[in-house]
Amino acid sequence: MSKIIKHVVSRRGFLRGTAVGSLGLAAAAVIGCGEDEAAAPASSGGAKATVTPAKPVTPPSKPEEKKAAPAAAAPKPAVRKVAHLRYAYHGSLPTLSPNTTAASAADFHNIYDCLTRQRPIKGGGNTVEAGLATSWETPDGKGKKWVFRLRPAEWSDGKKFTAADVKFVHDYYGNPENKSRLISRVGTVEETKVIDENTVEITCKGAGDPILPKREGIVLQLPKHIYEDSSINAEEFMGKTPVATGAYVPSNYKQKDSMDLTMSPNTWHDNNGFETVKFNWISEASTRVAALETGDVDMITSLPLNEYSRVGSLPNMVPLQAPANTNQAWDMANMPDKDPSITNDPRVRQAINYALDREGIVKAAYDGVSRPAKDQLITPNVFGHQKDFTAPAYDPDKARALLKDAGLGGGTSMRVDAQVITFPPAKPILEASIGLWEAVGIKSDVRTIEINVWRDRLYGRETTGRPGAFFMGWSSFLYEAALAWQWHASTNPYALWNNPKFDAARDEANEAVDPKARMAAYRKMAIEEQVENGGPSAFIAENTSAYCLNKTVIDPDSYIPWSVPEIIFNDIKPA
Numbered sequence: 001m002s003k004i005i006k007h008v009v010s011r012r013g014f015l016r017g018t019a020v021g022s023l024g025l026a027a028a029a030v031i032g033c034g035e036d037e038a039a040a041p042a043s044s045g046g047a048k049a050t051v052t053p054a055k056p057v058t059p060p061s062k063p064e065e066k067k068a069a070p071a072a073a074a075p076k077p078a079v080r081k082v083a084h085l086r087y088a089y090h091g092s093l094p095t096l097s098p099n100t101t102a103a104s105a106a107d108f109h110n111i112y113d114c115l116t117r118q119r120p121i122k123g124g125g126n127t128v129e130a131g132l133a134t135s136w137e138t139p140d141g142k143g144k145k146w147v148f149r150l151r152p153a154e155w156s157d158g159k160k161f162t163a164a165d166v167k168f169v170h171d172y173y174g175n176p177e178n179k180s181r182l183i184s185r186v187g188t189v190e191e192t193k194v195i196d197e198n199t200v201e202i203t204c205k206g207a208g209d210p211i212l213p214k215r216e217g218i219v220l221q222l223p224k225h226i227y228e229d230s231s232i233n234a235e236e237f238m239g240k241t242p243v244a245t246g247a248y249v250p251s252n253y254k255q256k257d258s259m260d261l262t263m264s265p266n267t268w269h270d271n272n273g274f275e276t277v278k279f280n281w282i283s284e285a286s287t288r289v290a291a292l293e294t295g296d297v298d299m300i301t302s303l304p305l306n307e308y309s310r311v312g313s314l315p316n317m318v319p320l321q322a323p324a325n326t327n328q329a330w331d332m333a334n335m336p337d338k339d340p341s342i343t344n345d346p347r348v349r350q351a352i353n354y355a356l357d358r359e360g361i362v363k364a365a366y367d368g369v370s371r372p373a374k375d376q377l378i379t380p381n382v383f384g385h386q387k388d389f390t391a392p393a394y395d396p397d398k399a400r401a402l403l404k405d406a407g408l409g410g411g412t413s414m415r416v417d418a419q420v421i422t423f424p425p426a427k428p429i430l431e432a433s434i435g436l437w438e439a440v441g442i443k444s445d446v447r448t449i450e451i452n453v454w455r456d457r458l459y460g461r462e463t464t465g466r467p468g469a470f471f472m473g474w475s476s477f478l479y480e481a482a483l484a485w486q487w488h489a490s491t492n493p494y495a496l497w498n499n500p501k502f503d504a505a506r507d508e509a510n511e512a513v514d515p516k517a518r519m520a521a522y523r524k525m526a527i528e529e530q531v532e533n534g535g536p537s538a539f540i541a542e543n544t545s546a547y548c549l550n551k552t553v554i555d556p557d558s559y560i561p562w563s564v565p566e567i568i569f570n571d572i573k574p575a
Contacts, residue, residue, distance in 0.1 A: 083574035095239035144208035273570035324542035346534025365425035373539035384481025414468035
């Protein structure tokens with residue numbers, strides 16, 4: 001570890017008490033599938049590809065007929081255990097509307113449903129299963145058109161869920177005027193058409209989208225009848241008392257503090273998990289750990305990795321580590337007309353990369369548990385990862401030479417934005433990075449910003465300009481590179497990265513039915529993002545997440561951790 005890192009990490013009180021968190025895709029947050037291609041059409045010509053992932057509903061077998069027993073000996077009817085869970089999440093939630101806040105899957109996927117559902121696989125990746133859609137197919141075998149057949153379902157207010165709702169939500173998210181944070185999730189959709197009440201047809205842009213069923217697992221469905229009710233402000237209404245089809249209905253919502261979740265009486269979900277959940281937002285990692293140790297909560301997210309072994313040695317505590325699906329990064333821009341910054345110069349972006357001692361940062365921030373990033377956004381667990389890439393070299397002399405060539409001498413200032421509380425390694429990463437940059441002649445004007453201000457900036461609602469660098473935690477919820485890279489595409493109205501070669505490769509990837517062709521396109525995108533090509537990011541380390549649960553309350557075998565907390569409490573079994 002470099003002396004600089006040792007020095008900056010040892011400083012006490014730096015940035016203490018600031019509020020914020022890491023984006024768990026939440027920059028964009030997204031769901032994934034590794035190399036699993038179950039949801040993609042077959043690569044054979046124009047053959048019809050059909051996916052019916054839903055588990056068959058098997059009626060209970062007829063009990064064997066026996067002679068009636070005496071009444072006194074008759075068994076009591078089985079009663080399902082009513083289980084209650086207390087859960088602490090590291091983020092904050094200023095609203096229950098998915099349009100206006102970058103919340104994680106843990107926040108919203110218990111309340112809202114999607115057409116498909118993502119199921120994690122131990123070791124990484126996932127499967128794509130039926131959600132509000134029971135089956136789907138691409139009649140042309142290429143993903144230009146997809147037909148989804150819907151299950152009978154009701155909104156939590158008792159109204160029927162129909163194909164008209166599906167069309168509405170795709171149109172709503174896709175309209176830039178609505179400024180939905182979910183706009184990127186429908187970025188490949190050209191048109192949504194109602195075939196009948198229970199059938200919807202989605203036409204994709206260009207040649208098609210072979211992984212649309214994966215993407216639909218993160219398109220949260222909204223009630224058309226609420227948004228078209230002129231007597232209410234739909235966003236305000238949904239922000240406090242949402243109408244949805246998910247397994248749980250929220251109540252007692254206290255902004256950024258807590259809410260109660262109760263199994264919905266109208267849900268189509270199996271009632272197998274917890275009947276109620278007390279959902280707490282606790283940003284400070286030490287406070288979450290303390291609440292777990294004292295028994296105030298039963299499960300926490302973002303267990304600090306330097307606490308992993310200690311907490312795991314405590315009675316009844318089971319720590320779990322999720323496979324990384326994307327990398328922590330310093331993100332930068334290259335659009336001078338939008339965001340004047342020294343990082344608009346590719347030589348400066350290269351210098352920022354070469355100034356970073358990634359090995360030392362990983363040791364300081366992750367206690368050596370994670371690994372340095374290999375000059376790309378995507379980790380080995382995600383389809384699109386380039387195995388032959390290496391981590392950028394730590395070369396401060398080269399960084400100084402690049403800055404000099406760019407006409408920047410010592411004392412150059414760069415605005416840096418970060419949130420450091422909700423993601424435990426963020427603070428040492430920030431401290432180490434600014435110390436290393438200062439050593440090569442870049443001074444940092446650091447702003448530790450509240451997470452919702454940061455989210456507004458990310459999604460284009462705050463237009464004061466993007467900083468020279470801001471700390472980012474990308475997440476590929478698809479477990480495929482497509483959606484994680486969405487944020488670097490100039491076609492995204494919120495993106496501040498412009499590279500025609502990258503955009504062309506992205507179009508290839510979006511339309512490639514054959515996984516090999518899609519991987520080749522992903523490689524082109526990754527090459528454009530490399531340091532030597534002046535890419536938009538300084539990738540630091542694999543985004544390692546850890547959780548901990550109390551095994552006297554939760555069956556630990558029933559929960560497979562995701563890189564981003566995709567926790568459906570109805571799927572977790574009580575102990």
